[in-house]
Amino acid sequence: xxxxxxxxxxxxxxxxxxxxxxxxCDGYFGYPITPQSEVLETLAKEEPWKTTGMIVVQAESEVSxxxxxxxxxxxxxxxxxxxxxxxxALMQEGITYMAGAELPGLIVNVQRGGPGLGxxxxxQGDYFQSTRGGGNGxxxxxxxxxxxxxxxxxxxxxxFTLAFRYRxxxxxxxxxxxxxxxxxxxxxxxxxxxxxxxxxxECPWAAIGKRxxxxxxxxxxxxxxxxxxxxxxxxxxxxxxxxxxxxRFEEYKTDDAEYxxxxxxxxxxxxxxxxxxxxxxxxxxGMLRPIxxxxxxxxxxxxxxxxxxxxxxxxxxxxxxxxxxxLAVEGRVPxxxxxxxxxMVPGPDEIVTALKEKIINR
Amino acid sequence: xxxxxxxxxxxxxxxxxMGKILAYAGLFEGKEVxxxxxxxPEQRGGTANVTVIVSDEPISSPxxxxxxxxxxxxxxxxxxxxxxxxxxxxxxxxxxxxxxxPQRTDISVYCINAMDAAAEMxxxxxxxxxxxxxxxxxxxxxxxxxxxxxxxxxxxxxxxxLIPQNEEAxxxxxxxxxxxx
Numbered sequence: 146x147x148x149x150x151x152x153x154x155x156x157x158x159x160x161x162x163x164x165x166x167x168x169x170c171d172g173y174f175g176y177p178i179t180p181q182s183e184v185l186e187t188l189a190k191e192e193p194w195k196t197t198g199m200i201v202v203q204a205e206s207e208v209s210x211x212x213x214x215x216x217x218x219x220x221x222x223x224x225x226x227x228x229x230x231x232x233x234a235l236m237q238e239g240i241t242y243m244a245g246a247e248l249p250g251l252i253v254n255v256q257r258g259g260p261g262l263g264x265x266x267x268x269q270g271d272y273f274q275s276t277r278g279g280g281n282g283x284x285x286x287x288x289x290x291x292x293x294x295x296x297x298x299x300x301x302x303x304x305f306t307l308a309f310r311y312r313x314x315x316x317x318x319x320x321x322x323x324x325x326x327x328x329x330x331x332x333x334x335x336x337x338x339x340x341x342x343x344x345x346x347e348c349p350w351a352a353i354g355k356r357x358x359x360x361x362x363x364x365x366x367x368x369x370x371x372x373x374x375x376x377x378x379x380x381x382x383x384x385x386x387x388x389x390x391x392x393r394f395e396e397y398k399t400d401d402a403e404y405x406x407x408x409x410x411x412x413x414x415x416x417x418x419x420x421x422x423x424x425x426x427x428x429x430x431g432m433l434r435p436i437x438x439x440x441x442x443x444x445x446x447x448x449x450x451x452x453x454x455x456x457x458x459x460x461x462x463x464x465x466x467x468x469x470x471x472l473a474v475e476g477r478v479p480x481x482x483x484x485x486x487x488x489m490v491p492g493p494d495e496i497v498t499a500l501k502e503k504i505i506n507r
Numbered sequence: 508x509x510x511x512x513x514x515x516x517x518x519x520x521x522x523x524x525m526g527k528i529l530a531y532a533g534l535f536e537g538k539e540v541x542x543x544x545x546x547x548p549e550q551r552g553g554t555a556n557v558t559v560i561v562s563d564e565p566i567s568s569p570x571x572x573x574x575x576x577x578x579x580x581x582x583x584x585x586x587x588x589x590x591x592x593x594x595x596x597x598x599x600x601x602x603x604x605x606x607x608x609p610q611r612t613d614i615s616v617y618c619i620n621a622m623d624a625a626a627e628m629x630x631x632x633x634x635x636x637x638x639x640x641x642x643x644x645x646x647x648x649x650x651x652x653x654x655x656x657x658x659x660x661x662x663x664x665x666x667x668x669l670i671p672q673n674e675e676a677x678x679x680x681x682x683x684x685x686x687x688x
Contacts, residue, residue: 152534154542179546265546266546321546322570325544326541326544327527327542328539328541329540411570415568415570417567417568418567492571494572
């Protein structure tokens with residue numbers, strides 16, 4: 146496995162697969178679904194079990210895949226699954242169990258239009274599912290939203306780092322645009338898989354078998370309510386720490402902005418073009434792009450809401466993230482939404498028109 | 508310099524691979540590139556299109572509302588994309604199967620009989636390379652050397668013996684494209 150900084154051209158889905166092999170991933174479990182199938186296809190083609198020893202399993206269903214992730218996480222392995230929206234809906238039970246049992250693991254969602262079986266075209270309709278907890282109980286998963294093929298590659302290692310730092314599932318929320326498009330990427334440097342001894346050192350909680358000191362019990366079940374509340378309070382304290390330390394975002398031309406667009410993932414790319422068009426007309430628009438959707442960059446949006454006259458939330462859905470923006474803005478300035486659904490993706494011109502109609506000339 | 512290009516036709520015409528060669532050639536020239544397919548459930552016979560952007564600057568949106576250049580290879584694509592070409596932009600079309608020719612007068616219109624040329628060369632599969640040759644004759648976005656390198660990169664090893672034929676098709680494309688207005 147040679148080192149190189151070669152600039153490659155590949156799809157976002159392919160970048161995830163290559164990054165996983167290079168980031169010391171121990172196992173991948175998946176089930177084919179458009180528009181994410183290239184993740185599994187690339188891994189099958191690369192045959193990492195012959196090089197790094199990473200295993201790749203095509204599970205019999207998404208339910209099976211997520212429970213393989215639970216198993217891998219329980220023994221302290223760097224494991225991942227990928228799917229698209231309806232498949233990730235099937236995984237929600239496993240995700241809340243992992244959050245409850247405090248297990249690390251990476252879930253990649255290359256979103257497509259819904260609801261239900263929906264369509265195979267791109268969407269960002271799973272924002273609520275991702276950030277509000279698609280499963281039962283009081284829990285959060287860390288949600289990373291890549292906006293480029295480079296970020297698809299870079300966020301794999303980041304996700305594993307965060308998952309193990311907080312013993313929590315991390316979700317990479319991508320979509321059919323970023324998954325299917327090709328652009329330039331430099332793959333992360335090669336990092337070997339951890340040895341069993343390293344796992345024993347780093348993950349004293351892992352259920353790795355007989356050579357362990359004491360018992361490691363991995364479960365999300367606790368029938369004694371006092372104990373269960375204590376566990377919940379521990380989880381909430383952990384979530385608070387994550388909110389304080391792990392908010393990530395990017396600002397684009399906000400310095401002199403009179404108007405603000407908030408957008409994530411592929412919508413942020415399209416919105417950036419809309420901003421270029423607006424700026425050419427002399428309209429001072431900037432953008433805040435949340436990179437973590439949970440924890441959410443609420444403080445930064447609140448700060449910018451004192452500077453701008455209005456905010457447009459651009460999402461490829463009916464308006465989901467707008468709720469988080471409005472919570473942050475607390476009514477100081479108008480916050481409106483523009484988006485498309487069902488696999489339709491807005492063009493830059495549509496966003497310019499929406500900004501003018503809904504915010505500037507309202 | 509930035510070229511925002513849409514290539515559209517039927518699935519099976521080699522639309523996506525043509526875009527891929529263009530994108531790789533841009534990569535080899537050290538430019539920024541994006542390749543965004545409108546992926547669909549169809550394979551051969553359905554509609555297919557790809558947006559390719561080749562730029563000296565970082566690229567914001569891989570999805571566009573208007574284009575510098577549209578290469579359209581069937582009537583539905585012409586109907587859809589003719590109106591989305593920027594004023595002063597370029598339309599390249601193959602008249603094969605076109606019943607309503609392009610109408611706009613504020614753009615440059617080029618015609619390429621690539622289907623006929625491919626038949627003359629007894630190699631229908633070289634159709635997309637003829638079109639690519641025509642595109643590069645009108646808009647030299649990337650160099651011929653880089654296009655050949657891209658061909659090596661995108662064609663599987665087992666098809667590398669076909670590269671001379673593809674080269675010939677590219678050359679033919681340069682010759683057969685004609686300006687209508």
